Amino acid sequence: MSEQPAPTQVPPTQPATATGAPTVAVVGAGQLARMLQPAAIALGVRLRVLAERPDDAAAQVVVDAPAGRPDDPAALAALARGAAVVTLDHEQVPTEHLRALAASGVAVRPGPDALEHAQDKLVMRRRLAQLGVPVPRWAPVGTADDLQRFGDEVGWPVVLKTARGGYDGKGVRVVADVAEAADWLARAAAPATAAAPAALLAEERVPFARELAVLVARSPSGQAAAWPVVETVQVDGICTEVVAPAPGLDEEVALAATATALRLADQLGVTGVMAVECFEVPAAAGSSVLVNELAMRPHNSGHWTIDGSVTSQFEQHLRAVLDLPLGDVAPRARWSVMANVLGPQREEHADVFRAYLHVMAHDPGVKVHLYGKAWRPGRKIGHVTVSGADLDDVRARARHAGDFLTGLIDG
Ligand SMILES: Nc1ncnc2c1ncn2[C@@H]1O[C@H](COP(=O)(O)OP(=O)(O)OP(=O)(O)O)[C@@H](O)[C@H]1O
Ligand SMILES: [Mg+2]
Incomplete structure (x- = not known):
């Protein structure tokens, strides 16, 4: 009697492709x-x-x-x-x-221990303070008294944030006094649930000159790479524009910010791409940088790398999480400007594909990226990137294309 062949066992990490790629x-x-x-x-x-x-x-x-x-x-x-x-x-x-x-x-990858610092702003602030990274003055806030004390100490208004669950500025508010924060304070007093995480922190409102971001990648073997520091522009808490590299940024400040980001990636054990969002603040001698928050994944501040860098953040993320050697992060052009395409405010502009006609005819150098997302006013639905040698020209072209696709201009 012949034996039945054993059912084929698929080993858990069997390569999925003919070339052995995972x-x-x-x-x-x-x-x-x-x-x-x-x-x-x-x-x-x-x-x-x-x-x-x-x-x-x-x-x-x-x-x-x-x-x-x-x-x-x-x-x-x-x-x-x-x-x-x-x-x-x-x-x-x-x-x-x-x-x-x-x-x-x-x-x-990234592992849960590292990821917590991107999920919870209280965990992140505590750790950064421990590591001696410059951050805005901050305090955990549980009660109205906590907030009153903090505001009196650093000066009103203050920035109030939910520790978890915020994105695109949704967990961030500027409050002029305790009364303005009454609803969030009431929620913070109630027991937290997974759906309504309630812990709050307050931060001084930083009088920043501009916002910067440092994008780095780190592999499990410890190889790391950093793209040039970029300037990010936020309107109502949502990123609208990124300029790479940050124009006029002092070289020492750029080096220091990059060194901080690489040190954080190493000390937090990050694997993959991490964005470090920063504030550039005027200082006695020039300027300095405070860390605002961390994102442990490809990030909006790095979308320009698809068209503007030898290795995009997306390719780099794959290389990093697969523990492959990292790619060259050199820019392909002197300047790249990325403008986000937000869901148009009015439905008559919702047919963004139609707007391609104008944008592409107007400027064949614009690279358009749409994400296939349903239209909703203000929602990030795509971005455009323009690269070139002249910053004013590149920025004007990116803004024109972004604004046209967003329905803000029609010519
Ligand atoms: N302490 C502060 N002082 C001044 N402005 C601040 C401060 N904290 C945040 N902001 C502003 O609010 C924006 C959003 O804040 P933050 O990045 O902390 O929130 P988020 O909702 O997690 O954002 P993201 O869109 O990056 O996920 C910042 O980019 C900045 O413009
Ligand atoms: Mg942010």
Whole structure:
């Protein structure tokens, strides 16, 4: 009697492609996961994205897009099966689930210990203070008295932030006095739930000259690379423009900010891309830099690298999480300016594809990126990048294209 052949066992890290290239699993299927896809295609790496909805930005372009929520341990375990590494499209993934994945032998990059510093502004502020990184004056706030004391000490108005769950300025408010913060203080007094995290912190309102960002990548082997420091422009808490490199930035200040970002990546054990958002503040001799917050994934301040750098942040993120040697971060042009395309305010401008006609005819040098996201006023739905030798020209062209696609101008 002949024995039945044993069912084929798929080893957990079996290469998924003919060339042996692995699968990278991404928690979340937003625009960042979507922009990983061209880089993955070029490298012959397979992506798998965990999509909450079938029309998520990345689910539209990645074949392997299982449905599931980032807070569902079973969905995360299924996502990880057979993948070489699990990485993130956004930071709203419960660290206890990532710890469980890591404990079961899955490579999670960035790891949960590092990620906490991007999820929780209180954890981040405490750690940065410990590491001696310059930050705005801050304090945890639990009660009206805490806020009153802090505001009296640093001067009103102050910036009040939710420790967790904020994005695009949604967890950030400037308050002139305690009364203005009454609703958030009431929430902070109630027991926190996962859906309504309530912990608050207050920060001095920094009189910054401008905002900067340092984008770095670090691999598990410890290799690291940093793109040139960029200037970011925020309107109502949402990024509208990025200029690379930051114009007129003192070389020593740039070096110091870069060194801080690389040191943080190392000390926090970051793997993958990390953005360090900073304030440039006037100082006795020139200027100095305070760290605002950290993001541990490709970041809006690095979208310019797709068209403007030898290695994009998306390719670099894949290289880093796969522990491959990192790519060259040199700019391809003297200047690159990225302008975000936000969902138009009026529905008559919602057909952004139609607007391509004008933008592309007007300026063949503009690189347009749309994320396949449904129109909603003010929502980030895409970006444009222009690169060149003359900053004024490059910036004007990027603004024109961005404003036209956003419906702010019509000619
Ligand atoms: N202490 C501060 N002083 C002055 N302005 C601040 C301060 N903190 C934040 N801001 C402004 O609010 C913006 C959003 O703040 P922050 O980056 O902390 O919040 P976020 O919602 O997590 O943002 P993101 O969009 O980066 O996720 C900053 O880019 C800056 O323009
Ligand atoms: Mg920010």
